[in-house]
Amino acid sequence: MKTRVTFIILFALLFSCKENTTIVKEAVEVAIVEEPSLEGTWEMIGLYNYKNNEVVDSFKTREGNRQIKMYTKSKVMWSKLVPADSTEYFAYGAYSLNDSILKETLDYGSKTMNLVIGKRRDYIFKIVLEKDKFSQIEIDEDGDKIYSENYKRVD
Template identity: 55%
Template sequence: MKFIFFFISLIVLSACNEAKKPDNSVTPEVPEDQALKLNGTWEMVGYYNYVDNKVTDSFQPHLGQRQVKMYTDQKVMWSKNVPSDSTEWFGYGSYKANENELIEILEYGSEMMRRIIEEKQEFKYELVLEKNKFSQIEVDDDGNRLYSENYKRIE
């Protein structure tokens, strides 16, 4: 009888462990040598608008909208899902980053991005990189901040 009770308990515990889903709100562990690199997967969590280089307003993506970027040592790929719009948004290319600058050079993308890439392939941003978050900030020709996309590390 004890054996049956033990066996059933073991099955229940095993089933509970399999039902656990990954929690994306938990900050992933990042090896120290990767902590201040873009390598990894990032999800956009919001935007900032700037006036006179100060944040004047911030907002989050609309409900259901997601934008994810993935960086390797030399390549970047991003996709954006906007459920209320049938337009596809994604891009792929290479990038360069240093302590305070991110340059993405896109090779191809979705139809809408292809039109943009035909006019402009290189996108320069001010980069603010921390261990598990980063901001890419659009600046004007005079170096004034305009807006930023803010990301958190998800892997």
């Protein structure tokens, strides 16, 4: 939305300021740059724990463990590999992204995850999204940060 408004303003300036068309043209080219997209494949690189909305502890993903999330235009699927544990973890569902809020609604998953999904299907996170990384932050009922999963883009 911000990109559209910026583009419209710069477009109007382009036609009203004939003397400075080079400057305005460069500004328009910068404004057309796409906003970061969640679509793609992501790998978790670590976790943060929060207290009073400040990071108090951080963990890198253990070597050999992997968690991958894949987003299409409207669907999400994730899987988790923990070699030391024989439990399978994966889930599939839909998602929506509005401003800085990510909502995932899971439809089904592995045997272990289906038990969880039977009790809770919807997961709402605050999201900080950049071109090649994002953090999904779990918040409590007061809006305070609890923990985050941090991802890097792999595709």
